[in-house]
Amino acid sequence: MRKFKLFLDPIEEQTVWLNKQAEKGRKLAKVGKLFYEFEPCKQGEYQYAVIYIGNKSNQERLEYERFLKEMNITFYEKAVDLGHFSIGKIKYRPFADKGGKFATSGGMINRELLILEKKNDGKPFTIYNSILDKAEALKEYRKPYSYYLVFLLVFNIYFYLTSKSGFSFASFTSLSGDWGKILSALILFIALGTIPLIRWIALTSKIARLEKEAEVHE
Structure with a gap:
């Protein structure tokens, strides 16, 4: 199943929408800039959360993704195309942390969000300590x-x-x-x-x- 969706709030609204899809028995299979592809699953079998990582350097992103893999959490990279100035395939991001001011097409460009997916264990999908x-x-x-x-x-x-x-x-x-x-x-x-x-x-x-x-x- 392929769905087109835009969000005014790419974090909260996207999180709610993805979890509603999971409740209907739809597991995320692929993420594009404007389209989402789903495959059948048991109703409520998966949980989703969306986090912003656009302030991080590419090295920090890679380390965090390795950590997610160790935790058996599937992730999908998603773009938020705002708040930078670009020259070709290099973008300047004045808001980013030290080491992440410049992003490249092979690095942080189009990877500002991570959609996290895990099996529903009956507990809230908590990604913040407080x-x-x-x-x-x-x-x-x-x-x-x-x-x-x-x-x-x-x-x-x-x-x-x-x-x-x-x-x-x-x-x-x-x-x-x-x-x-x-x-x-x-x-x-x-x-x-x-x-x-x-x-x-x-x-x-x-x-x-x-x-x-x-x-x-x-």
Whole structure:
């Protein structure tokens, strides 16, 4: 079975969706950029979790994947194409840890997420030692969106300051001059920044809830 699926939240929503597929008797067989392939299994036979590793170096990724194999946890690599600047097959990731700033097509490019799969043993598929560990992991996942939005804001300011009144999106309207340039910059920001901004807000809200929950349990 082949399914097409996009997620506003590639971690939480994808985790829930994959576990629902498993409950229907569908085991993940292959992962592409936009498509998922499943094969039949017993209902609820497998459990899934999704983690972000885009901040790691390629060496750290390989070491972590070796650890997963030792734990008999199957994994699938998945792309999150956001928060980097690329030149050919090399991408600069300012948000990544030391040693992981530059990614290559044979390394961390298109391997920002790991989908983890294990046999359902009746226990929750826990991948974090504590609530704060999960909050810290989400902060790492939020970094690419933060960098991207700052870059987009700076680009929009540059676009506003350098664009000519006769060349803008607003030329299709009756607006001109400064108001036309402001509208053009706003349209550009909405077109390129709406989904990243929604994800950033959602992550920030969840991090705040987790930190508050951790304080209650202390």
